Amino acid sequence: MNHRRTGFLLILPALATVVLLFGGGLGYGFAQSLGLAGFTDTPVGLAAYQRVTDGPAFTDGLLLSLWISTAATGLAVAIGVAAALALRRTAAGRRTATFLAQLGLPVPHLIGAVAIGLLLADSGLLARAARTVGVALPALVADPHAVAVIAEYVWKEAPFVLIVVFAALGGPVAEHERVAATLGARPRQVLRHVTLPLLAPSILAVAVLIFAFTLGAYEVPALLGRAYPQPLPVLAYQRFTAAELSGRAEGVAIALLIAVIAVAAALAYTGASRRAVGRVTGARR
Amino acid sequence: MTEARPATGSRPVQEAGPAQGAGPVQGAQPVKEAGRSRRPLGAALARPAVLILTGLWVAGPLLPLAVQAFTDQWFYPDLWPARWSLAGWEQALGPQSRLAEAVATSVGIGATVAALGAALGAAAGRALAWHRLPGRRLIELVLLAPVLVPPFAVAMGAQIVYLRAGLADSLTGVVLAQLPAATAYATLLMSGVWAGVDPALERQARTLGAGAWRAFREVSLPQLRGGLVVAAMFAFLISWSDYLLTLLIGGGVVTTVPLLLFATAAGSGNQAATAAIALVAVAPPLLLTALAARQLAGRDTALLGVGR
Numbered sequence: 001m002n003h004r005r006t007g008f009l010l011i012l013p014a015l016a017t018v019v020l021l022f023g024g025g026l027g028y029g030f031a032q033s034l035g036l037a038g039f040t041d042t043p044v045g046l047a048a049y050q051r052v053t054d055g056p057a058f059t060d061g062l063l064l065s066l067w068i069s070t071a072a073t074g075l076a077v078a079i080g081v082a083a084a085l086a087l088r089r090t091a092a093g094r095r096t097a098t099f100l101a102q103l104g105l106p107v108p109h110l111i112g113a114v115a116i117g118l119l120l121a122d123s124g125l126l127a128r129a130a131r132t133v134g135v136a137l138p139a140l141v142a143d144p145h146a147v148a149v150i151a152e153y154v155w156k157e158a159p160f161v162l163i164v165v166f167a168a169l170g171g172p173v174a175e176h177e178r179v180a181a182t183l184g185a186r187p188r189q190v191l192r193h194v195t196l197p198l199l200a201p202s203i204l205a206v207a208v209l210i211f212a213f214t215l216g217a218y219e220v221p222a223l224l225g226r227a228y229p230q231p232l233p234v235l236a237y238q239r240f241t242a243a244e245l246s247g248r249a250e251g252v253a254i255a256l257l258i259a260v261i262a263v264a265a266a267l268a269y270t271g272a273s274r275r276a277v278g279r280v281t282g283a284r285r
Numbered sequence: 286m287t288e289a290r291p292a293t294g295s296r297p298v299q300e301a302g303p304a305q306g307a308g309p310v311q312g313a314q315p316v317k318e319a320g321r322s323r324r325p326l327g328a329a330l331a332r333p334a335v336l337i338l339t340g341l342w343v344a345g346p347l348l349p350l351a352v353q354a355f356t357d358q359w360f361y362p363d364l365w366p367a368r369w370s371l372a373g374w375e376q377a378l379g380p381q382s383r384l385a386e387a388v389a390t391s392v393g394i395g396a397t398v399a400a401l402g403a404a405l406g407a408a409a410g411r412a413l414a415w416h417r418l419p420g421r422r423l424i425e426l427v428l429l430a431p432v433l434v435p436p437f438a439v440a441m442g443a444q445i446v447y448l449r450a451g452l453a454d455s456l457t458g459v460v461l462a463q464l465p466a467a468t469a470y471a472t473l474l475m476s477g478v479w480a481g482v483d484p485a486l487e488r489q490a491r492t493l494g495a496g497a498w499r500a501f502r503e504v505s506l507p508q509l510r511g512g513l514v515v516a517a518m519f520a521f522l523i524s525w526s527d528y529l530l531t532l533l534i535g536g537g538v539v540t541t542v543p544l545l546l547f548a549t550a551a552g553s554g555n556q557a558a559t560a561a562i563a564l565v566a567v568a569p570p571l572l573l574t575a576l577a578a579r580q581l582a583g584r585d586t587a588l589l590g591v592g593r
Contacts, residue, residue, distance in 0.1 A: 007416025014409035014468050015424060022431055022439050022465035029442020038445045086335040093332055097339050102581060104343040106570035108526035110543050114550050114563045115346040118353055123361040125349050131362040155346060162339075209432065216435025218529045219543075223550060233435065237529070240441050248441075255438035262433050 026259075033253040041245050048249035049257075052239070058254070060229035065258075068146050068221070068231055069214040072153035073207050079154065080161025081203060085195070087162075088169050098166060101159030109156060113223040116152040117141055141224050146231075148224040153217075157210045161203075168202035208269040212262035232258050347567065353560035373557025377549075377565070384545060384562060390456070391541040394531075395524040397460050398467045402520030403513055406471025407479075413472070414479035428473065431466040439465075440533040447534050454538035462534040463527055467520035474519060478512030511580045518573050525569060542566045 028037060033049065035042035042048050052058055087093040119125050120140040130137045141148040173195060180194045181187075218233040225231065230238065232254055240251025353359070354373050356366035377384050409428075418424060440462055444453065452458035482505050490500040528543040537544070546566055550559045574581070 004417060004419065007412040007418050010412035010416070011409040011418065011424065014405040014472050015427065017405060017468045018427055018431060018465045021443070021461055022434075022436075023427070025439035025441075025443030025446070026434065027442070028446060029438060032442060032445070083335060083339060086331065087339070090332065093336055096336055099578060100339050100343050102578070103571060103574055106522045106526075106574050107347070107567055108528075108543060108570065110526070110528055110546055110550075111350075111563050111567045112346070114546065114559060115350050117550070118349045118556065118560070119346050125364075128362045128364050132364060155342070159339075159343060212433050212435075216437070218437060219547065223547070233437065236441070237437070240533075252438070252441045255435065255441050259434045259438050262435065266433050 026256075029252040030256060033249050033256055035249060038248065042249040048246070048253045051246070052250045052253045052257075057229065057235060058232075061232050061235045064146065064229045065215055065231040065233075068149055068153070069211050072150045072157065072214050073210045075150070075154045076157035076210055077161050077203060077207050079158040080206075081165055081199070083158070084162045084165035084169065085191075088166065094166060098163060101162045104156065104159045105163070107156070109152065109217060110219045110223070112152045112156050113220045116148055116155065117224055120148045120151060142226040144226070146221065146225055149221045149231075152220050152224065153210070153214050157214075160210070161206050164202055164206045165199060168199050171198075173198045204269055204272055208266050211265050215262050215265075216258050350560045350563050350567070353556055354564050355557075357557055370557070373555070373559075373561045376555060376558040377561035382545070382549075382558070382562075383540060384542075384565065387540050387542045387545045388565065390539060391525060391543075394456060394459055394463070394539075394541065395521040398463050398524040399517040399521035401460070401464055402467035402471040402523075403475075403517040405468045406473075406475045406516050406520075407509065407513060409468075409472040410475025410477075410479045413476035414482075415484050428469045431469040436462075436466055437529045437533060440530045444533055453534060454536040456539060459531050459535045459539050459541075462530045463524045467523045470519050470523065471516040474516045475509075475512060478509055478516075482508050515577060515580050518577055522570055522573070525566075 032038035033042075035044045035047060083097070087097045117124070121127070122139060122141070124141075126140070127137050140151075176194050176198060177190050180190045185193070216233055218237060221231045222234050222237070225234065236251045236254035236258070238251075239247045239254060241247070242251075352366065355369050355371065357370040357372040358368040359366040376382060412418060413421075413425070443462070447453040447458045447462075452461065486504050487500045490504045491497070495503070526543065527541075528547060531539060531541050531544060535541070535544075542562070542565065546559070546562045549555065549562055553559065
């Protein structure tokens with residue numbers, strides 16, 4: 001009993017920090033979006049949500065946000081997994097790749113955005129290099145497909161995927177692969193039926209983290225995106241800081257809708273992860 | 286014959302130090318290689334190539350920054366600048382830019398967030414690893430919330446509260462806004478570190494007459510030190526990278542390095558000054574990670590990827 005109380009007292013400060021400073025802000029924001037609190041002229045109810053979702057700016061922004069997050073997550077996962085599988089066989093390769101990837105992880109996205117901007121802009125290094133070999137590139141920064149935004153996310157997140165996959169490969173994966181190979185499976189069959197299914201839970205988890213992060217990130221599209229359509233975080237900030245008072249409730253409403261999508265993705269992951277684990281245990285038998 | 290032969294020159298990646306995280310440990314066991322000697326030459330060359338690509342991948346986009354910061358004449362479509370110059374640095378460090386002030390502000394906020402986050406995380410991590418907690422699943426879920434929910438959704442909602450409490454536009458307000466995410470990450474990391482410490486050792490110290498605090502300080506703390514350094518580093522980096530929370534709660538009055546960088550990048554069109562500020566901003570994360578490489582080895586460093 002006493003043991004339990006000590007544990008509770010130890011965790012209380014951290015828990016209170018998250019619940020009060022994080023949950024409190026979230027709850028108070030929800031109240032504002034419903035017109036229940038704050039400096040607002042929004043009537044009580046779903047008016048802010050109706051105003052926000054009404055019109056093409058939200059729909060276009062939502063589609064753009066989903067496109068950016070899906071493309072960035074897919075590319076980062078594909079590149080990270082491929083690099084990890086290519087480098088896993090030797091300890092030296094793993095060590096060097098992990099060190100390099102670790103170096104990239106803490107670089108702030110804002111700096112990544114500045115760097116990718118210098119690289120991909122109309123007068124950027126890539127355009128110069130392309131011109132010397134006689135190729136004219138289309139616009140990559142502030143373009144309709146948000147190429148530069150996606151490129152920045154993939155650049156930052158692929159090393160993250162690499163590290164997570166290395167960690168997952170440290171488990172019993174190699175043993176299962178050897179068993180499959182001994183039983184006559186070809187390398188491709190081992191990859192398809194043993195390695196990838198065993199890695200699936202980790203890959204899915206990291207995909208959800210990247211998807212949720214990119215969905216809610218502001219700096220990169222604000223710097224490398226175009227003025228219209230704007231992805232949801234940029235739209236939320238614009239509404240929140242707009243001159244009229246009602247904008248505040250609308251900004252919070254968009255931010256909360258992003259949070260709902262991110263949490264829904266996480267819940268979908270939990271389901272998918274359970275199914276994936278089930279498949280693997282089935283494959284083991 | 287060649288089956289299960291250890292890779293030549295392979296050794297355990299991590300030094301077998303104390304207080305290893307309980308999270309997934311990369312390269313914990315050297316992966317045995319089956320039939321390595323029979324691999325075709327192409328495969329043997331592929332590995333160094335992929336390794337070089339990895340290095341280029343990480344460093345490549347940052348290198349043009351280093352060139353751009355030292356030139357004021359780099360006309361399209363030249364591949365190399367026409368003239369070197371320190372004009373960008375003069376503007377970045379000049380009296381009008383306030384870069385030195387911004388670095389001091391960023392370091393001050395970052396150090397505070399790091400100290401508070403690591404302390405809160407160390408206490409909570411011990412509880413998660415060692416104690417039976419009622420509602421553990423819910424507690425873990427709450428601690429994961431800052432990872433999934435975009436923090437600016439919180440800051441927008443909380444801004445009025447900060448305004449009313451007189452904490453908006455203040456250093457304290459920005460620290461409080463950044464603290465939950467830093468605490469959450471530090472807790473997740475420290476629970477792994479605590480799980481690697483044997484509770485029996487503290488109990489033995491208690492049996493021998495040491496008080497609770499002394500048992501912690503002299504038995505567990507030395508084993509935690511590496512983990513604490515990493516937790517504090519994560520918390521510092523989360524703070525160092527933050528842009529939108531600082532802008533929303535600091536109101537543009539609290540000018541950190543990211544705020545200055547964004548304003549210069551978006552508003553000035555001065556690429557040399559932008560690159561110079563970006564180099565100043567990227568140096569601490571790179572240096573800290575390189576210096577802490579030994580502490581990071583074998584730890585669940587993937588957290589760095591989400592804790593920006």
